Amino acid sequence: MLDxxxxxxxxxxxxASAVLMVTRRNVVHSAIFLITALLATAGIFLxxxxxxxFIVQIILYVGGIMVLFVFVIMLVNLxxxxxxxxxxxxxxxxxFVALALAGQVxxxxxxxxxMPGQGLPxxxxxxxxxLPPNSETVARSLFESYLLPFEIASVLLLVAMIGAVVMAxxxx
Amino acid sequence: MMTSILxxxxxxxxxxxxxxxxxxxxxAVLPLIVGYIVLVERKLMADMQARLGPMRVGPHGLLQxxxxxxxxxxxxxxxxxxxxxxxxWLAPVLSVGAALLSLAGLAIGPAFQIAQDINIGILFVVGIxxxxxxxIVLGGWASNSHYSLMGALRSSAQLxxxxxxxxxxxxxxxxxxGTLNIKSIVEAQSKEGIWFVMLAPVAFFTYxxxxxxxxxxxxxxxxxxxxxLVAGYMTEFSGFRWSLYFLAEYANMIVVASVATTLFLGGxxxxxxxxxxxxxxxxxxxxxxxxxxxxxxxxxxxxxxxxQQLFMLAVAGLCFxxxxxxxxxxxxxVAKPFYAGIHGGFWFVLKVSLYIYFFMxxxxxxxxxxxxxxxxxxxxxxxxxxxxxxLLVGVALIAGSYLNLHGWGLLLVTTPAAIVTLIVAFLILxxxxxxxxxxxxxxxxxxxxx
Numbered sequence: 001m002l003d004x005x006x007x008x009x010x011x012x013x014x015x016a017s018a019v020l021m022v023t024r025r026n027v028v029h030s031a032i033f034l035i036t037a038l039l040a041t042a043g044i045f046l047x048x049x050x051x052x053x054f055i056v057q058i059i060l061y062v063g064g065i066m067v068l069f070v071f072v073i074m075l076v077n078l079x080x081x082x083x084x085x086x087x088x089x090x091x092x093x094x095x096f097v098a099l100a101l102a103g104q105v106x107x108x109x110x111x112x113x114x115m116p117g118q119g120l121p122x123x124x125x126x127x128x129x130x131l132p133p134n135s136e137t138v139a140r141s142l143f144e145s146y147l148l149p150f151e152i153a154s155v156l157l158l159v160a161m162i163g164a165v166v167m168a169x170x171x172x
Numbered sequence: 173m174m175t176s177i178l179x180x181x182x183x184x185x186x187x188x189x190x191x192x193x194x195x196x197x198x199x200a201v202l203p204l205i206v207g208y209i210v211l212v213e214r215k216l217m218a219d220m221q222a223r224l225g226p227m228r229v230g231p232h233g234l235l236q237x238x239x240x241x242x243x244x245x246x247x248x249x250x251x252x253x254x255x256x257x258x259x260x261w262l263a264p265v266l267s268v269g270a271a272l273l274s275l276a277g278l279a280i281g282p283a284f285q286i287a288q289d290i291n292i293g294i295l296f297v298v299g300i301x302x303x304x305x306x307x308i309v310l311g312g313w314a315s316n317s318h319y320s321l322m323g324a325l326r327s328s329a330q331l332x333x334x335x336x337x338x339x340x341x342x343x344x345x346x347x348x349x350g351t352l353n354i355k356s357i358v359e360a361q362s363k364e365g366i367w368f369v370m371l372a373p374v375a376f377f378t379y380x381x382x383x384x385x386x387x388x389x390x391x392x393x394x395x396x397x398x399x400x401l402v403a404g405y406m407t408e409f410s411g412f413r414w415s416l417y418f419l420a421e422y423a424n425m426i427v428v429a430s431v432a433t434t435l436f437l438g439g440x441x442x443x444x445x446x447x448x449x450x451x452x453x454x455x456x457x458x459x460x461x462x463x464x465x466x467x468x469x470x471x472x473x474x475x476x477x478x479x480q481q482l483f484m485l486a487v488a489g490l491c492f493x494x495x496x497x498x499x500x501x502x503x504x505x506v507a508k509p510f511y512a513g514i515h516g517g518f519w520f521v522l523k524v525s526l527y528i529y530f531f532m533x534x535x536x537x538x539x540x541x542x543x544x545x546x547x548x549x550x551x552x553x554x555x556x557x558x559x560x561x562x563l564l565v566g567v568a569l570i571a572g573s574y575l576n577l578h579g580w581g582l583l584l585v586t587t588p589a590a591i592v593t594l595i596v597a598f599l600i601l602x603x604x605x606x607x608x609x610x611x612x613x614x615x616x617x618x619x620x621x622x
Contacts, residue, residue, distance in 0.1 A: 002187075005180040028259065028313055035306065055292045059299040064332075070309050071328045074321060133291050135352055161336070161555070168551050 006047045014040035027073050035066050052134040191276075191286045198286070199272055206422040207237025213532050220536045231471075231480040234487070247411035252315060255408065259314035264409065264416035267307025271423035274301035278430045279354045281440045281516030293354035294342065294431065301427045304420055305331045308388075308395065311417070312405035323404025326543060327395035330385055333550040338382035340558035344375040344565040345435045358439030365446040365579040369436040371586045374561045374593045376436045378554055380530075383428035385550065387421065390535035394543050429527035430520075437523045440516030454502045457518045458495050465491030553600055560596045564589040 014037050021033035042057040142150045185192070211226065211233065218225030226233030251260055277296040279285040290296055305328055312324020345368050346352065349360040361367055369376045385392040396404030406417050433439060444450045468488035475481045498518060501511035541549070568589035572582050 002180045002183050005177060026256075028256070028310070032259070032262075032310070051290065051292050051296075055295045055299050059295065059302065063299055063302040063305075063335075067305055067309070067328055067332060070306070070313075071325065071332075074309070074313055074325060135291055135295075158559075161559075165551050165555060168547075 003047060007044065010040045010043035010047060013037075014044070027076065028070070031066065031070050031073055034069075035062055038062050038066065050134060052138050194286045195276060198275060202272065202275075202423060203241065203419055204237070205426075206419055207241060209422055209425075209528065210240070210418075211237050213535075216529070216532050217536050220533075231475050231484045231487075234483065241415070244411060244415040249411045249413065250408075252317070252408050254316045256314040256316070259310050260408075260413075263307045263311030263314055264413045264420070265307070266310065267304045267420035268416045268423065270300055270302075270304035270307065271420045271427060274298075274427050275423065275430075277354065278427070279358070279434070279439065280430075280520050281513045282355065282358075283513050284517065285354070289353060289355060291353060293352045294346070294357065294435065295352055297354075297427060297431055298339075298342065301424060302331070302335060302386075304424060307417070307420065308405050311409065315405075315408035317408055319401045319403075319407045320405050323395040323401050323407070327388060327405060330388070330392065330394065330546065330550075333547060334382040334385040334554070337378055337550060337554040337558045338386060340555070340562055341375040341379035341382065342431075342435065344372050344558070344562045345379075347562070347565055347569055348372070354434055354439075357434055358441060361438045362441050362445055364582070365444075366582070367436065367438040367441075371582055372436070372561070372565055372590075374557065374590050374597075375565070376432070378558045378561065379432055379436070381549075381554060383432065384531060384534065385546070387424045387428055387531075389421075389425070389531055391538040391540050392546055393540060394546060425528055425531060426524065429524040429531075432527055433520060433523040437527075440512070440520040442515065442519055454515065455499075457498045457515060457522075458502070461491050461495040461498060465489075465495065548604075552604060553597070556600055557593065557597050561589075561593045564593055 017033040017036040017040065021030045021037060024030045024033060038057065038061045042054045042062070045051075045054040045057060214236075215225045215233070226236040229235040229239045251257060274297045276286040277290060277293055277300070308327045309324045312320040312322075312327070315321075346357075348364075348368055348371060349357045351357065351360070388395050394404075395401075396406060401407070406414055409417060438445070442453055444453065465488045468484050468491065472481050472484045472488070475484055498514060500507040501514055565586065568582075568585040572585045575585070577584060
């Protein structure tokens with residue numbers, strides 16, 4: 001019961017702030033609502049007992065990327081931004097994408113009804129004590145099953161960081 | 173629908189009433205603690221400048237924080253005309269909320285932790301406290317003032333730069349534990365019998381510098397550099413909102429100090445906790461507290477008024493009671509089970525206080541950095557140093573596991589690693605000062621100077 005309430009609470013916040021994020025004219029307000037949406041998503045992760053995903057969502061998206069977003073937004077001249085048209089009028093593309101998404105969701109509903117003996121997939125949560133520790137599980141799959149892709153990605157990120165230092169070091 | 177929501181609320185309260193109560197207690201008590209930290213800071217500053225500091229309110233100014241709080245609360249609350257009202261209202265709350273929330277993950281003793289045994293422990297504390305930056309940035313933007321905006325921009329640039337170095341420092345300490353859980357980190361130090369500050373001194377140094385920069389403390393207090401930016405991001409804030417920012421800054425100090433204590437200084441462990449013949453160290457807390465009490469009694473006749481004398485005696489009495497509480501688990505076998513809780517709390521608070529004392533000491537000693545110097549220190553020195561350190565600590569650990577080293581024996585491999593890291597540090601510094609390069613070249617790219 002508690003799980004359900006928490007889920008609808010966070011999901012509602014995420015949806016509402018996502019809508020508000022698109023419709024606000026002020027860019028900083030949009031950014032605040034995007035942060036709220038990301039935090040609510042993190043809350044859903046936590047409600048699903050994926051605490052590692054929860055904190056990674058917060059550290060990476062909220063603490064890292066959104067700080068840079070807000071940083072850049074502050075350098076933008078807001079008065080000019082306010083006078084531009086708010087929505088790019090790409091009706092047909094938007095309609096196509098929306099229909100495709102709706103079709104996908106509908107297909108999921110339809111096929112799940114066709115499966116023998118079940119309606120919509122019902123996921124029951126395991127007892128919290130029975131779940132394996134979250135970060136250990138993630139680490140195991142990263143360092144055992146997917147070692148090579150993981151190493152490639154981390155070398156890429158390290159190169160980016162070192163590159164930033166080198167470029168900052170260069171005396172112009 | 174209504175009943176089910178009610179049911180869920182009751183279910184929630186039943187499961188979590190104890191942590192909720194603790195949380196309320198912390199939120200209620202923290203402003204008082206912060207007030208006294210500020211008093212200590214002012215007294216220290218006065219001492220280092222050969223003054224007396226606040227002396228008027230209460231004996232030796234002991235009631236000054238309460239007077240300050242009352243003054244702040246009854247001040248006029250000003251919102252600038254062109255400010256973004258909603259964001260202006262939201263920003264200080266965000267700052268203080270993030271700082272308070274991250275306190276929940278900390279363990280003051282083996283039993284004192286609000287969010288018990290969270291698997292992601294230290295990441296939770298670090299990640300949530302990093303969100304406080306939004307309070308600063310949005311507050312600076314919403315004030316609609318150039319000084320505020322400049323302070324906010326400086327702050328976010330500073331935080332993003334130093335978070336990398338701090339994270340790398342945390343990683344090198346976490347290599348020793350293999351877990352993020354705060355309790356297990358301290359237990360690992362107790363099992364090895366050695367604090368990680370000895371095994372990873374370079375990481376501790378990196379974290380120390382980065383944590384000063386992250387809390388916007390002097391010498392890295394550029395976001396509020398008063399000689400350049402009036403008061404930085406706080407310029408337009410007054411009264412209660414201003415005090416919320418203030419509270420957040422000091423709460424953040426407590427958070428970084430606690431993280432450093434947990435990871436590097438052995439958390440709630442007594443120094444040399446596993447050495448039997450040093451068990452007399454258990455009397456040190458008692459001795460310290462009683463000494464403070466005796467000093468208070470000795471100073472009592474010198475107080476000017478009767479009320480102040482009584483107050484001084486009350487403080488002394490409090491010290492003696494605390495001394496008894498600390499003595500009980502050592503002497504009485506009945507109180508033995510409470511040893512870890514009571515003494516753990518004492519050692520944890522002592523270490524955190526020493527860390528914060530170091531912050532203050534630096535503040536009154538070192539002049540403020542210029543912004544380009546700050547950025548250069550972060551990106552050119554600390555980040556390369558911490559990356560090299562992670563690498564070398566990892567190598568040292570692998571070597572240690574081959575040689576089957578434990579506890580103090582690990583020093584055999586980690587000390588050479590630290591020495592190599594130091595050599596690398598000197599190399600980096602030498603490259604910085606390469607001959608022929610004009611001294612002030614970097615100042616040309618100084619966007620944020622005031």
